[in-house]
Structure formats: structure tokens, C-alpha cells
Amino acid sequence: MRYELFYWPSIQGRGEFVRLALEQAGAEYIDVAREPEAAGMGVPALMRWLEETPIACPPFAPPFLKAGDQIIGQTANILLFLGARHDLAPADEAGRLWTHQLQLTLADLVAEIHATHHPIASGLYYADQKPAARRRAAHFRKERLPAFLGYFERVLERNPHGGDHLAGNTLTYADLSLFQVMTGLRYAFPRAMARLKRAHPLLGALTGRVAALPRISAYLASKRRLPFNQQGIFRHYPELDDPPARKARRKSK
Amino acid sequence: MRYELFYWPSIQGRGEFVRLALEQAGAEYIDVAREPEAAGMGVPALMRWLEETPIACPPFAPPFLKAGDQIIGQTANILLFLGARHDLAPADEAGRLWTHQLQLTLADLVAEIHATHHPIASGLYYADQKPAARRRAAHFRKERLPAFLGYFERVLERNPHGGDHLAGNTLTYADLSLFQVMTGLRYAFPRAMARLKRAHPLLGALTGRVAALPRISAYLASKRRLPFNQQGIFRHYPELDDPPARKARRKSK
DSSP states (O other): OOEEEEOOTTOOTTHHHHHHHHHHHTOOEEEGGGSOGGGTOHHHHHHIIIIISOOSSOOSSSOEEEETTEEEESHHHHHHHHHHHTTOSOSSHHHHHHHHHHHHHHHHHHHHHHHHHOSSOTTSOGGGGHHHHHHHHHHIIIIIHHHHHHHHHHHHHHOTTOTTSSSTTSOOHHHHHHHHHHHHHHHHOHHHHHHHGGGOHHHHHHHHHHHHSHHHHHHHHSTTSOOOOTTSSSOOOGGGSOOOOOOOOOOOO | OOEEEEOOTTOOTTHHHHHHHHHHHTOOEEEGGGSOGGGTOHHHHHHIIIIISOOSSOOSSSOEEEETTEEEESHHHHHHHHHHHTTOSOSSHHHHHHHHHHHHHHHHHHHHHHHHHOSSOTTSOGGGGHHHHHHHHHHIIIIIHHHHHHHHHHHHHHOTTOTTSSSTTSOOHHHHHHHHHHHHHHHHOHHHHHHHGGGOHHHHHHHHHHHHSHHHHHHHHSTTSOOOOTTSSSOOOGGGSOOOOOOOOOOOO
16 A cells, blocks of 8 residues: 655655654655655645545544545654654564654754744744744753753663663664754754753764664655755854854964 | 653643643552652652763653653653553554654643743743743744644544544543643633634534543543643733724714
8 A cells, every 4th residue: 555645845844753763663754745746746735635625534634544434643643653664663563662652852942932923923033933932942052952852861771671762672763753853953943952961961972863764865865855945943043053163362462 | 550640840831741641540649749748759750860870771850650650751752651541442453552642742732832932942931032032922922822633633633533533433531631731721821722613613612522421521620730821831921912993983972
């Protein structure tokens, strides 16, 4: 069966967490909104499912995944579905719930990252909420980012199977999502992430290992991987990052 | 087995979604942080699990549920667990995923409701972020609240089993959570909810039916149900609600 992924075609966004799982699974899928409208796809196909087709289980927003007759929405829920089917989650119930719990905590972090540049409304431009964004981003960098990174580092430290994976002793979709979050954070907040790097060695190592997985590295090098940009969740606005380090003053005498 | 629920003792908050499921299930549970410290419970017991005990699967934040040796965090994940055990979710996989998808969409709505009074940082007082809160709340009432309520009304309209429940033909934890969200919204935004009432008759009817369930109505009348207050997710700040309707001017001549 070929999956159909429905997500906005120009950003990584929340769809990227699903793309990474599909890629690592080696699953056959089509990224519908990035295919030509002439072939009945593109954004109009996404909008048809989202707004016109009276399906019994409608998604509230992209991403959603069509798997045969089933349409599944909500990023973490799609990963719950794919994880069980493609060996990207533990087989036992406790392990599956734990992996999902980690994914939902990553989703909370992603929402807080998005709110750094859109604290007032998603529907407004960044330019229309800049003062609030500066305040929100400062709190995020100071309080929330260290709290979340510290938490996930602790999860790796405490994993009874060793610190190579978040849950259990094999790769899960939560590891893939952690890679995406870490990579996005480095793009958006390079100075804050440099400051926090040494305190989170296991997170850095896991991010590197995921990037080096054969299927993931092939995907990252392909045209299927969209670049980070200023429309997605992770945006690089230097004014929202840590202030630049002051250069040591050296006056020529 | 007696469940142990860990959540802040003075607010409904996210813990309330779990309390409602436990109550409707008729499950034996103890609300740990509301029990006396002298008995080894209270908030210190919560903090011990959250910060001191080096458990392998630590929760990031309350609520979390102890079920035997298992500690489960993230509200929607706890409900996924309880739903399967207490007949509060469909038995088939597609139905379970659909119910969970609805719960995650309710969680998104809950996060947006919280952000109306805390757009800058959860760690700051409301008083320190009032201008941003006014802007955020105005967008929420105008754009997001109607979008979410319209969505859930549509879900009820399209349910092939009739509009009595969100998923399938029996009560699920998503119905209980919808009740909580609707009740909280009416407390926080009475004017906006009055304005939107007529467009969402199925949501209103479902909310009433859940309130009338014998176990839920007994719970709501008990001391176990905390009242809404100004520390929780749903807060009544009149300045964040619709402006009061202007009275028709009648000048005495």
C-alpha cells in the first residue's frame, strides 16, 4: 500500500516528523501537495480533503495521512500508527506508551518554539508581533529550552538499555523527532544552542547518529528534504536568539 | 489495583481530563497531592516523583498516573491507556486512533485557551502580560474558537452512528474531555460562548448529556470536583471576553 501524506508543500513544519518516519521505514509514500496540480494533486488536493470532502473522520489541520481508506490526523497520532506498523516503536504496550509520551512532550516543545515568533496569533505576520516575540523568546531561551533539553538528556541518561535511544534499545520515531527538533533549534537559535551544547552530550550524540542512518542521510541529501526557511516552525530571527557574545575590547594605544 | 493520580491540588487544570475518565470508569484512585502530607502524600509526594526519584521513564510535568509499577505521563497518553482498560474508547484500532486524534485536537485547543491569558510565558503573572493577552484573546475569540467549535460540531454531524458521541456509538474519553472544555469555555468566555451557542447545538447537547451521566453528576456535586478559579487553564477575565453588548440607547426626553 502506498501512503498519501498531506502537508503544506513549502515547509518542513509538523509534516517533517511524519516524513522522517516514512523515510526511515522505507515506506512507499507520496507527498501529495508537492505533486503537480495537473495530476490532480498539489495544494488543491490537500484542500479538497480538508474542506470539501465530507469524510466521517475529518482532520482539523495538516498533516494527515491516508492509509487505504483510513485518514489519520495529528502528528503524534500518525506516528503512533506508523510506529506500530514499521517497527519504529517497542512492541510491548508499556514501551509504546512511553515512546508516545516522549513524542507528546516533543510536540509541546515544538509548540513553544513556534510561539517564540508567533506569541499573539498564527494568523498574523511575525512583523506584527515582534515586541511580544522578543519577550516570549527570551523566556523560552532562559527557562523552557534548558528545561526541555535537560529533560531529554535525563531520559537518555536513565534509559536502562543505555543512552543510545530515548526508549528501549532500538530506534523509535521519538529518536527521529528528537533529531528534527535539535536540528531545527540549531538553525533557529544557533547562539543559545551553542551555549547549551556542553550540558547535553547525549542529545548531541543521538542527533548525529540519526543524521548518519543510511536512509535518513540519503533523505537529507535528496530534494525531498525541504530546507529550513522563514515560514516554518524553526525560523532564524537573530533578534530572538541569545545576544551576540561581546568581543573583548582591545583598544590600540 | 488502585491508581495514583499526581496533579496540582488546587486547580482542575489538565488533571481534570484524567479525573473525569477515572470517575466515569468507576476506577479506584487516589488524588495524591490532595491527600495529607502527614500521610506521606500532598505536593511533596508529587515533587518527589517529579524531581527526586530517578525513575527510568520520568514525566516532564503533571499530570501523571501511577498504575502499579508503570508511571504514565502526558494527559492524552494517560487517556489512551485508561480508555483501552475501562471501555472509554472503541475496541478497534481505527476507532482508538480516531478517538485519540480528537483528544489531541482538544489538547491543542486547551493550549490555545491557556495562551489567551499567558501569551508571553507560563512563568509570569497574568498582570505582567496583559496587553499581549488582550490581543491574543481577541484573535482567539474571533478566529480560533469558532474554528475549533465548528470542527467538533462537524465531527458530531458526520458521525455515522449519529451525533450523540464524538467517536462511534458509545461514550469515550473524548466526550468527557469535550464536556470539560465546553464547561471551561463557558466559565472563561461567557459572552463569546453565548454568541456562538446557536451555531453549535450538538456540542451543547453532548455537554449536557455528559453532565447528566450518573457518575459524572455525582462527581460534579462532590468535593472531589474543584471549582473553576483564576489559577487554572480556564480563567474568567472579563477584559479577555467579548465586549459587553451595548444597551439600546433610550434617552428620556
